[in-house]
Amino acid sequence: MPARGDHRRMTTTVPRPRASGSLRRRLWRLAETVTTPVLPGDYLDLVAPLRAGTDLRGRILAVRAETPDAATLLIRPGRGWRPHVPGQYVRLGVDVDGVRQWRAYSVTSRPGRHPEPISVTVKAIEDGVVSNHLVRRVRPGTIVQLDQAQGDFVLPDPSPARVLFLTAGSGITPVAGMLRSGVLAGSDVVLVHSAPTAADVVFGAELRHLAERGAIRLVERHTNVEGLLDVAELDVLVPDHLDRQTWACGPVGLLDAAEAHWSARGYAQRLHTERFRPTIITAGDGGTVTFTRSSVTVTAGGATPLLDAGENAGVLMPSGCRMGICFGCVLPLRQGAVRDLRNGELTTALPGDGVRVQTCVSAAAGPCELEI
Amino acid sequence: MTVIQKKATNPIAHLSAEDIETLGEELDAIRQRVIDSRGERDAAYIRKVISTQRKLEISSRVVLLFSLFPPAWIVGTAGLAVAKILENMEIGHNVLHGQWDWMRDPKIHSTSWEWDHATPAEQWKQSHNELHHRYTNVVGKDNDLGYGIMRVDEDQPWHPAYLGQPFYNFVNACFFEYGVAAYDLDLGTNLKEGRHKHPEFRAKLRAAGRKIRRQVLKDYVIHPLLSGPSFFHTMAATFTANLIRNLWSHSVIMCGHFPEGVETFEKTSIDGETRGEWYLRQMLGSANISGSRLMHIMTGNLSFQIEHHLFPDLPSNRYQEIAPEVRALFDRYGLKYVTGSLPRQVFSAWWKVIRLAFPNRRQPATPAVDDQPTPVLVAA
Numbered sequence: 177m178p179a180r181g182d183h184r185r186m187t188t189t190v191p192r193p194r195a196s197g198s199l200r201r202r203l204w205r206l207a208e209t210v211t212t213p214v215l216p217g218d219y220l221d222l223v224a225p226l227r228a229g230t231d232l233r234g235r236i237l238a239v240r241a242e243t244p245d246a247a248t249l250l251i252r253p254g255r256g257w258r259p260h261v262p263g264q265y266v267r268l269g270v271d272v273d274g275v276r277q278w279r280a281y282s283v284t285s286r287p288g289r290h291p292e293p294i295s296v297t298v299k300a301i302e303d304g305v306v307s308n309h310l311v312r313r314v315r316p317g318t319i320v321q322l323d324q325a326q327g328d329f330v331l332p333d334p335s336p337a338r339v340l341f342l343t344a345g346s347g348i349t350p351v352a353g354m355l356r357s358g359v360l361a362g363s364d365v366v367l368v369h370s371a372p373t374a375a376d377v378v379f380g381a382e383l384r385h386l387a388e389r390g391a392i393r394l395v396e397r398h399t400n401v402e403g404l405l406d407v408a409e410l411d412v413l414v415p416d417h418l419d420r421q422t423w424a425c426g427p428v429g430l431l432d433a434a435e436a437h438w439s440a441r442g443y444a445q446r447l448h449t450e451r452f453r454p455t456i457i458t459a460g461d462g463g464t465v466t467f468t469r470s471s472v473t474v475t476a477g478g479a480t481p482l483l484d485a486g487e488n489a490g491v492l493m494p495s496g497c498r499m500g501i502c503f504g505c506v507l508p509l510r511q512g513a514v515r516d517l518r519n520g521e522l523t524t525a526l527p528g529d530g531v532r533v534q535t536c537v538s539a540a541a542g543p544c545e546l547e548i
Numbered sequence: 549m550t551v552i553q554k555k556a557t558n559p560i561a562h563l564s565a566e567d568i569e570t571l572g573e574e575l576d577a578i579r580q581r582v583i584d585s586r587g588e589r590d591a592a593y594i595r596k597v598i599s600t601q602r603k604l605e606i607s608s609r610v611v612l613l614f615s616l617f618p619p620a621w622i623v624g625t626a627g628l629a630v631a632k633i634l635e636n637m638e639i640g641h642n643v644l645h646g647q648w649d650w651m652r653d654p655k656i657h658s659t660s661w662e663w664d665h666a667t668p669a670e671q672w673k674q675s676h677n678e679l680h681h682r683y684t685n686v687v688g689k690d691n692d693l694g695y696g697i698m699r700v701d702e703d704q705p706w707h708p709a710y711l712g713q714p715f716y717n718f719v720n721a722c723f724f725e726y727g728v729a730a731y732d733l734d735l736g737t738n739l740k741e742g743r744h745k746h747p748e749f750r751a752k753l754r755a756a757g758r759k760i761r762r763q764v765l766k767d768y769v770i771h772p773l774l775s776g777p778s779f780f781h782t783m784a785a786t787f788t789a790n791l792i793r794n795l796w797s798h799s800v801i802m803c804g805h806f807p808e809g810v811e812t813f814e815k816t817s818i819d820g821e822t823r824g825e826w827y828l829r830q831m832l833g834s835a836n837i838s839g840s841r842l843m844h845i846m847t848g849n850l851s852f853q854i855e856h857h858l859f860p861d862l863p864s865n866r867y868q869e870i871a872p873e874v875r876a877l878f879d880r881y882g883l884k885y886v887t888g889s890l891p892r893q894v895f896s897a898w899w900k901v902i903r904l905a906f907p908n909r910r911q912p913a914t915p916a917v918d919d920q921p922t923p924v925l926v927a928a
Contacts, residue, residue, distance in 0.1 A: 209770045210609070212762045213662035218655070219606055222599055274591030276652040499826075501860050502677035503646035503658045519580055530652055532659060 225319050226290070228255035232322045237293055239314060246299040246346065246378050247311040248284065253294055253322060259287035260325030262357035263350045263423070263450075266296065267528060269321030272309045276321070278529050279306045282349035283325055284379075286357050297378055299346035323528075329423065329450035330354075335363050336421040340414055342434060344370035344405070344426030345378075350450055351425065352379050355386065366414050370397040370405050370426070405430070407437040418443045425450040457524040459513045463540040467491045467548050468510060476540045481517065482507075483535040491548060493535065500537035509533045512544025550702045551687055551814045552832065559811065560828065562882055571881055572824030578873055579859050582866050590863045591651050597638055597845075598656070605631035613774060615781035628789035630846075633796055635664045637848025642864045644673050649861075667729035668759045671752060675732040681860050685805060685833035688815045692805060695720065695731055699904045701812050706907040713905045717898075724794035729756050796846070799894050800837070804853040806897035807835045809886040830857040831878065836871075836887035843890065844868060854885065 207216040217230050225233050234251040241247050260266065265280045281296035288294070300311040329350055331339075339360065341351045348369055354360060355367075371377040377396060387394035395413050397405050407430075410417045418441055424434045431449045438447040461478035465485050470492075476485035483505050486493040496504025500518060509525045509532065516523070517537050525531035525544075535546070552558060563571075608627030615621040640663030642648070648656045662669050675691070683689035687703050694700040697720070698713045720727040730736070733756055738749050767786040775782035811832040818829070837843070837851035844851045852867035855874055862870075878885040888896070 206770070209762070209765055210774070212766050213664055213759075214602075219602055222602055271588070271591060271651070271653075273587040274589075274651055275587075496674065496678035497682040499682065501681050502673065503644075503649065503861070504673060504678050506646070506649070506659050519576075519583070521583075530654055532649065532652075532657070534646075 226252065226254035230254065230256070232256045232324065234294070234320050234322045236314060236316050236318045236320060238316050239310075242297060242378050243299075243376050243380075245311060245376075246297060248295050248297045249310060249314070250293045250295050251320065251322075253290055255290045257290050257294070257322070258324050259289055260294070260353075261330045262287065262354040262359060263330040264325040264327040264353075265329075265350065266294070266325045267323040268296065269323075270306055270309065270314070272305055276530065277306045278321075278526075282353055284349050284353045284356065286353075297346070297349045297352070299378065327450070329425065329448060331359060331423075332421075333359075335359050338364045338416070338420045339366070340417050340420040340422040341365070341367045341369075342407075342410075342422060342424040342426070342430070343367070344430050347424075347426030347430075347450070348378050348383075349425075351423065352382075354423075355383075355392065361391075365392040366395065366417075366420070367392050368395040368397065368405070368410070368413060370399050370430070372400045373398050407433040410437070418446070421446055421448070423448045423450070457511075457513045457526070457542065459515070459522050459524070459541040461541065463512070463542040463544060465540050466543075466545045468545050469548055478515065478539050478541065479517070480539055481536050482514065482533070482538050482540065482544075482546060485540070486535065486546070486548070493548065495536065498536045500534055503534060505535045506532050507535055508547040510545040510547050513541040514538040514544055515541040550812070551817075552811045553814045553817055554703070559832065559884060563828075567881065568824040568828055569822065570824075571877065572822070572827045574877055575827050575858055575874075576823075578870055579862065582859070582862050582870060586650060586863065586866075590865060591648075591653075593865045594639075594643075594648050594651075594656060594863070597634065601631055601634040601639060605635070609771060612771070612778070612782045612785050613776075614778060615775060615785050616778040621781055621785055625785040625788050625792075628786065629792040629796075632664055632789055632793040633846055636793060636797055637800070637850065638845055638864060639663075639848075640665065640669075641848050641850070644669055645677060646861045647863050664763070665728070666725040666756070666760050666763055667732045668755050671732040671756065672728065675734070677860070681857065683818070684830055684857060685810070685812045686815055686818055686829075687812050689818075691731065691734075693812065695727065696734075696736055698901060700806055700900055702904070702908050703812065703814075704904075706904075710905050714898075714902050717901050721795050721798035722791060724798040725790070726760075729760065732756070799890070800847045800850050802897040803837050803890065803893040804834060804850060806900055807886060807888065807893045808896050808900065809884060810835050827858060828883075830854070831883060833857065834886075835893060836885070837890050837893050838887050839890055841868075851890075854887075 204216065211219060220227060221230055226235060232254050234253045234257075236249055237252055238250040239247050240250070260283045263282070265282045267278055267280050269276050269278045271277075281298055283294050284297050285293065285295040298307050298310045300307045331354055343351050351367065355365075367383065369377065369383070374380060374396065377383065383392070383394055386392045399405070414420075418438070422434075422438070424431055424447060428451065431451060434447060435444070435449065438444050462476055462480070464473055465476045465482060466473045467486055467489070472486075472489045472491055474485055474489045476482065483493050483495055483498065487495075494505050494507070496502035498505075508530070509523065511526050513522060513524045514533055515521070515538065517539055522541060523531060523533060523538070552560065604627055608624045608631055611620050611627065612624035615624055640661065643656055643661045644658055644663070646658040649658050654660055658673070665672070680690055680692045685693060687693060687701055694704065697716050699706060699710045733749070733752055738744060738746075743749050767790065768783055771786060772779045772783040813829055813833070821829070831854060834853040834857040836854050837847060839851060849864035849867045850856060852871055855867040855871055856864070858874065875885050
């Protein structure tokens with residue numbers, strides 16, 4: 177402990193420039209001793225959730241309707257935000273009904289730094305817990321959790337001279353990010369986009385404007401009238417499509433068909449796809465349980481607590497009351513589905529969701545991975 | 549109080565095994581209704597309490613930097629005491645019960661929370677959540693019955709050492725957080741049985757030592773140092789705030805299981821206990837405190853001890869809402885819902901501590917209801 181005099185000197189003397197880093201560290205450590213058991217940051221977060229050095233968050237500045245079921249969120253990212261590469265997505269942690277849910281959305285704005293806002297465009301899908309919340313209920317001012325942008329659905333540098341974008345529905349969003357960034361200026365760009373009707377085309381007006389200006393050639397496919405696009409039609413719609421570097425984003429069916437089409441003609445390396453559909457977790461009765469850090473995998477029945485399954489396989493499981501009241505056995509569920517043995521409630525998780533479960537009252541409901 | 553199994557009139561004799569299971573199902577249904585309706589309102593509640601507590605704590609500590617001035621001392625000490633009480637009772641205790649785990653917020657989670665208390669969260673969770681909540685009021689299993697230093701049940705054998713228990717209880721109340729830390733370490737038993745060299749015990753001891761060092765450094769060294777000329781005044785202020793918090797939480801916790809009317813259970817009675825029987829034991833083994841909304845928040849809603857013991861992992865703000873339903877079940881099943889005002893329950897618990905410092909006066913066949921205490925004995 178510094179003596180009282182030392183302490184005074186430390187706080188009042190003007191530091192020499194070289195010592196400033198270390199002084200700052202010492203002050204921070206001092207602050208930690210005052211705020212223990214929490215961190216100084218836990219106090220600062222109350223007033224400055226977007227400051228540097230804290231978990232990355234963003235504040236929703238505005239929600240703009242794009243189509244009847246899609247909206248663009250304008251988000252001011254925290255100081256720690258690193259500019260994205262056009263085409264990348266950002267993971268958004270949103271509290272829906274009090275529960276934190278994580279989803280990935282393409283960034284549709286031009287790359288920038290705090291305080292410049294980023295935008296994502298969300299299409300409400302049927303029964304979508306998060307998408308409906310974001311499109312219809314979320315209010316400006318809400319703080320959301322963010323991750324740094326990621327993903328390799330991006331253009332090379334320099335951009336190719338001839339490009340085809342093949343998109344459908346909300347698959348337009350990463351492409352919109354690329355088009356807006358300006359990196360394609362001078363390239364020959366064709367966009368083939370499918371949506372149920374003209375009104376459902378996300379960024380419809382903007383895309384048509386780009387086409388009028390001659391910046392892109394736009395082929396709109398309104399599937400309610402013209403039916404789903406058969407990828408073979410590209411031979412007619414874009415005769416030189418195989419000569420182009422192609423980026424495709426949309427429903428699984430479209431991507432599978434595109435991959436088959438390009439491979440069959442021997443041009444698979446020219447097609448880049450982005451699969452946005454989350455991994456579908458199908459719940460069953462029992463399943464394989466993997467204890468990731470112990471590298472143990474066992475098959476467990478739908479009535480066997482994960483705790484028992486782990487212990488029987490020799491995993492050193494934390495445990496307590498074994499009746500669901502003490503929370504001494506809680507472990508991260510990396511991914512998969514488990515069922516609460518008390519009320520049958522299902523919990524599903526994907527990597528990054530941050531879901532933790534009580535292993536003594538949960539059973540496998542399909543393949544699942546526990547971090548231990 | 550005598551274990552329920554030895555009582556002349558058993559308060560659950562009128563219930564059949566079937567009744568008890570039906571009762572369990574009704575309680576499960578109440579639990580499920582709360583789980584189904586948990587949401588934004590509850591999340592907003594706990595975040596609001598946490599943010600209020602942090603603002604109150606930081607501003608009280610800032611005010612105490614000038615504690616040389618008496619008004620600043622009084623305001624700062626009062627604020628800090630309230631902040632510490634909120635932090636321990638409505639926030640810490642409940643977060644560590646996993647009541648807010650469902651929000652999936654890694655910052656408000658039973659696995660990551662640490663509290664402003666001498667005992668490390670990890671050790672407290674084990675002794676409190678796992679042992680006390682599982683073995684509630686089972687004599688010989690639930691060490692919360694007298695914390696291993698007191699005799700609070702006729703069925704605990706008397707020993708002359710218990711003559712001093714009113715005094716131990718008062719000292720324990722003043723330094724309650726350290727009492728809890730020692731209790732979580734099971735210090736008495738571990739030392740007596742010569743386990744002090746066991747690596748596991750030593751690791752726990754080191755963890756508790758680190759935690760206590762940090763807590764003491766904050767309250768009695770760093771904060772006073774930052775106060776400069778107010779050094780000693782701030783030290784006295786943090787000591788007073790800790791003392792108030794200790795006395796308050798000790799009182800609330802005594803009211804949970806010690807007042808007259810609360811039942812205890814024999815060790816063998818829980819062999820093969822069903823879910824319904826476990827619920828029933830929680831119902832009979834806990835006591836509530838009546839009072840205002842503010843009082844409930846300051847007790848961490850442990851004033852709804854019965855509801856808390858039935859559903860230790862439901863959000864604390866919901867206990868008050870389900871209390872009428874729970875009480876209706878007590879009435880319907882002919883069970884006694886023990887409740888009373890804070891002074892009355894504190895008095896009742898203290899009276900038991902004093903009464904049982906002495907050997908049993910009569911054989912347990914006569915219930916002790918006529919033991920009306922004399923008012924001069926009212927403590928704190």
